[in-house]
Amino acid sequence: MENIGAYKVSRPSLMSLLFSMIFSSGILLLNTRNNMEYNVLLYFGYIWSAFCLIVVIILLYRIITIRKFIEVRILPDSIIVENKEIQANQIDNIYVKGYFIPVIGIKPVDHKFPPYRLCFSFLDEEYKGMKELTAWAESNQIKLSKKRFMRWL
Structure with missing residues (x-):
């Protein structure tokens, strides 16, 4: 991979x-x-x-x-947020909240809300990261919703 x-x-x-x-x-x-x-x-x-x-x-x-800055790696069939790997088939929806500094929330299939550990905002290459995340969600047939969402503590 x-x-x-x-x-x-x-x-x-x-x-x-x-x-x-x-x-x-x-x-x-x-x-x-x-x-x-x-x-x-x-x-x-x-x-x-x-x-x-x-x-x-x-x-x-x-x-x-909790550390303020972490790393997200986008792999062909999964996303790694900090040290937690989430397979594409375990993701129900990806939420994007906001326009200028959007907050992304990854909602697993077995959760009602995106957990706090799976919520983040891109820092350096925001446009490139959002573009790549959108393309990844499309290729893995994951719904990407641009709306407000609640996150679980």
Whole structure:
């Protein structure tokens, strides 16, 4: 198997999600503290705040531990993202979100959303990488959708 192309890519930023979770949980905690007379809303507020805290901890862990720059290699019958090889027959869809710095998400067949480890943006040769990825998806008969997508934490 010879390499078709190897590209430097970066992971999508998690900072906007982190700030929105901190902001929403802060507002919710302040709101539940001011409305102590409604027990159901109070419990819901605490449960939702605990969920937001768990998400914030996961996001902080990812920001600190996951490398920002990785390499994607496009082979004739598979794609290697970092060290994870995905065969073409295991890919259900490739999503492209955005126009200027598009984020690519590879959705495996057995997943509902693209996992975070399979989401990336091209760095240096963005046009060449997107062109090659599009040609690869066409040759392997994989659907390439240009739309917004959710990714799994």
